[in-house]
Amino acid sequence: MAQESYQNKKNVSREEEDLEKMFWEEYAKYYKYIENSGPYRGIREKMEKLLEEKNGSIILDACCGIGSLFEAIIQKTKCAQLIAVDFNSVALKQAKEKLNLLPKEEKEKIKIMKLDLSKKLPFNDNTFDAIISNAGICYISQFENKTNGEAIRAILNELKRMLKPGGYVCWSTFISNINFKKVYLKYISEVFKQSPKALIAGLKLKKTTDHFHSKQRQELYHFLSPAEIKKVHSDVGLVDTQIEYAMAGQCIIAKAKKL
Numbered sequence: 001m002a003q004e005s006y007q008n009k010k011n012v013s014r015e016e017e018d019l020e021k022m023f024w025e026e027y028a029k030y031y032k033y034i035e036n037s038g039p040y041r042g043i044r045e046k047m048e049k050l051l052e053e054k055n056g057s058i059i060l061d062a063c064c065g066i067g068s069l070f071e072a073i074i075q076k077t078k079c080a081q082l083i084a085v086d087f088n089s090v091a092l093k094q095a096k097e098k099l100n101l102l103p104k105e106e107k108e109k110i111k112i113m114k115l116d117l118s119k120k121l122p123f124n125d126n127t128f129d130a131i132i133s134n135a136g137i138c139y140i141s142q143f144e145n146k147t148n149g150e151a152i153r154a155i156l157n158e159l160k161r162m163l164k165p166g167g168y169v170c171w172s173t174f175i176s177n178i179n180f181k182k183v184y185l186k187y188i189s190e191v192f193k194q195s196p197k198a199l200i201a202g203l204k205l206k207k208t209t210d211h212f213h214s215k216q217r218q219e220l221y222h223f224l225s226p227a228e229i230k231k232v233h234s235d236v237g238l239v240d241t242q243i244e245y246a247m248a249g250q251c252i253i254a255k256a257k258k259l
């Protein structure tokens with residue numbers, strides 16, 4: 001049944017996990033060249049619109065990468081604290097550098113932590129008013145001992161655990177038959193215009209595109225349909241699922257609430 005097909009993804013070995021970490025560290029070296037290209041900017045802008053203003057709130061940016069969403073989260077939500085986590089030292093180094101470009105009062109609100117989202121996180125139940133994960137959790141192939149389609153349900157369950165009642169999760173993923181090679185062609189022309197260094201980055205990014213393409217073919221990502229997203233949300237007790245599209249319909253943004 002279509003609604004349950006998220007159960008049917010492949011298992012992941014320890015070796016594949018390590019390779020995945022190395023892949024993200026390599027990707028982070030070039031990510032700055034694409035973070036402001038059309039396709040990525042479009043997703044972020046749509047996500048930003050879904051963020052809610054709440055003075056004093058505490059927000060989690062799960063898989064924060066190089067911190068592309070920091071400024072928008074702080075400004076749009078008026079939060080008191082933003083905790084940003086990723087397992088990628090190369091990305092987090094850049095995220096920390098980004099903090100230094102922010103006004104002092106914004107910088108002081110952000111705490112960056114190196115954490116792996118494929119494991120239980122060290123935060124108490126009911127900690128966050130909102131959890132945001134842009135192109136993050138959809139790429140995580142396992143959680144604790146859970147693989148297959150069980151992993152995304154376990155990850156969302158863990159996010160729900162950490163949400164306060166009334167809090168919301170907002171995460172983005174891609175349509176299951178997304179063509180990463182076409183997406184690459186869209187952003188690469190913008191990358192090439194930036195500088196000679198960007199030219200090299202563009203060629204390296206071609207390799208990362210091939211990696212995305214191959215993992216997607218092996219069904220190792222959680223690229224769920226809107227119906228599957230609603231089902232998995234409801235399985236873990238997240239309600240009022242709202243679905244938006246970005247990147248010319250290739251990216252799905254889901255938002256849902258904990259009662």
Ligand SMILES: C[S@@+](CC[C@H](N)C(=O)[O-])C[C@H]1O[C@@H](n2cnc3c(N)ncnc32)[C@H](O)[C@@H]1O
Nearest residue numbers: 024063064065068086087088116117118134135
């Ligand atoms: C495509 S980037 C998106 C970064 C950021 N959210 C943004 O909007 O620019 C995906 C990020 O997920 C991180 N990631 C992947 N698997 C992870 C895991 N198991 N735990 C923590 N972070 C992970 C990667 O290191 C990478 O920084």
